[in-house]
Amino acid sequence: MKKPPPLRLSFPPDLSDEAAYELFEFLEALTRAFKEGYLGQILRHQRAIRPKRSESSKRPWEDDDGGSP
Numbered sequence: 001m002k003k004p005p006p007l008r009l010s011f012p013p014d015l016s017d018e019a020a021y022e023l024f025e026f027l028e029a030l031t032r033a034f035k036e037g038y039l040g041q042i043l044r045h046q047r048a049i050r051p052k053r054s055e056s057s058k059r060p061w062e063d064d065d066g067g068s069p
Helices: 017-049
Strands: none
Touching: none
């Protein structure tokens, strides 16, 4: 599957304090609503793409056989 181009957002540098606050509140509400609807799918995908802790916990000071140097 081809990845979409990265999202590039540009906000005006002269947002008022009130406008910045309102925009922040809107984005927070949007994120909360999205997570409520898709949290199960998000977590399932994260588990699929992240290695299990036991798979990624090799200590760099141990040899390949698991022993000490």
